[in-house]
Amino acid sequence: MSVSEKRAGGAVGSGPGRVPAQMSPWRRALVRSRSWLPGLLLVSPSILLIGVFVYGMIGWNTRLALSDRHRPVQEGEFVGLTNFVSLWQEARWPAAVGNAVVFTVVFVGGALLLGWFLGLLLDKGIRGEAVFRTLFLAPMAVSFIATGVVWRWLMNPAPAERATGLNALFVHLNLDFLVNDWWTAPDLGMAAMALPAIWQLAGYVMALFLAGFRGVPEELREAARVDGCSEWGVYRHVVMPQLRPVLLSSVIILGHMSLKVFDLIIAIAGQQIVADVPAVYMWAMVFEVRDPAKGATIASYLLIAVALFVVPYLVWSVRKERSEGR
């Protein structure tokens, strides 16, 4: 569960690079480089591509965000953080951010809880486990657009008499009190919007937790049982504490997906303002308003939000890998 399962073989300084002592420094460097230079050459196409298309583009985007190029045709002048500040002074941006936050909290919390619960139910083996696992994970293989098509039907907010989807089902089952506006509700609409995302990713969390549960040695569990722990106590005190890394990876994966959520919103709500999120706003800036600087500013905020918790996570993982001496 870390960057590399095994420490990559230390090739530097071994093999063909062994150097006789009495060589001149230049020659020594040359000979030694033979051990790693081919490797660098083989990776260089990718380094170039990643360099240009990830870091170069991020740099370009940042420059755009710091300029006043508000129409595609005009050249931009450097204006500092003006765009970053002015975004907060309009009505649409803070609302979009608020929506993304509600969505993230409900989605990440819901998927974690449901996924963890599914993993717990499956952990000790059950008849038909493979079928259940396949089934809970299947939504993962489907695009957010396809998910959106069916969930838009399910969460159709039409009133009871011409309701479709879940509202119709509730009426049918005499559960009228459950009939609601789903994602069109002004306050908690984004919580309903998180339901399809939970449906799609709970199986993923289940798979992660299941692998984690099964990685806890049976002797540890048995030892706790001998000490008089109940089955639940075994989970609570022995298994769960071992799963913090799994929990952390899950939060990172789901969280970074959630902040930039786009497809699902488009498929369910289109560009309706009630379900507006930063990624949809940015899209509108590019295709409708045609304001590159503003679009780039929104994109920069997305990048910052994701980087804020991904970078510490990456650094932490790499350090952990080193300290474990692998």
Next chain:
Amino acid sequence: MSTRATAVGERTGRARSGRMVRFVLLFALAVLFMLPMYVLLVTGFKPFDEATAARAWLPPQTWSVEGWAAAWQALAPGLRNSVMVAVPSAVLSAVLGSMNGYVMARWRFPGADTVFTLFLFGMFIPYQAVMIPLQQMLVGANLMGGLFPLILAHTVYGIPICTLIFRNYYASIPPALVEAARVDGAGMLRTYASVVLPVSAPAFAVTLIWQFTSAWNDFLFAVFLTGPNSWPVTVQLNNVAGSMVVPYNQQMAAAVLASLPTLVVYLVLGRFFMRGLMAGALKG
């Protein structure tokens, strides 16, 4: 002795009822999870006049393929485009990932760890942060229009995860194997071709499936980088579903059609799909 037997009996009895409860809960959750699938299939097979609110949850009275035929009509060009994008970009990023993973696991150069970490970050970035420059660059180079921009994007942004998967995979093959080839005087490429590649099939399966699935399901790059003639299936599906005039039977059939390739891959090659998922989680 007898009390002990009772205790054991009690314990197995409790275990059995516990298993029963878990099974019932799992079954109920499975039914809930399948609701959308039920809706998709049942609505897809309804004739047009049955795809109404009143009969929303009922199975079709007459089964019809009318929705499927219409959906196929609407999606065929998109399905073709998606194949033409997903297959080459999956192959390209898998090949690049294999070379990178090999070097980073077995033929390291000074700074390889830093380069690897920088690659990994590329896997997490919101693609919005590169989208406007990418679009401007492609327009400037006069490359917009066909499928090339999409193939390029999926290949390049697939490199990080492919590198990660191959690096972890190659780190698990015995170093002695590679060292032996080196001692025999085989160069980097010879070692790669004769020792490493022949055992790479599982990692290729994982990366190919992973990349195919994410390219197939992508919508973001597609809306920014393609036009009407090169729309992949996700964009066309969204157009079908987004227009108010398309009846539900056709929408649902279209959603199933657009998902079928990745679902089939998942059902047939689930084992490899799972490994890709796990690798995706465990970056760093």
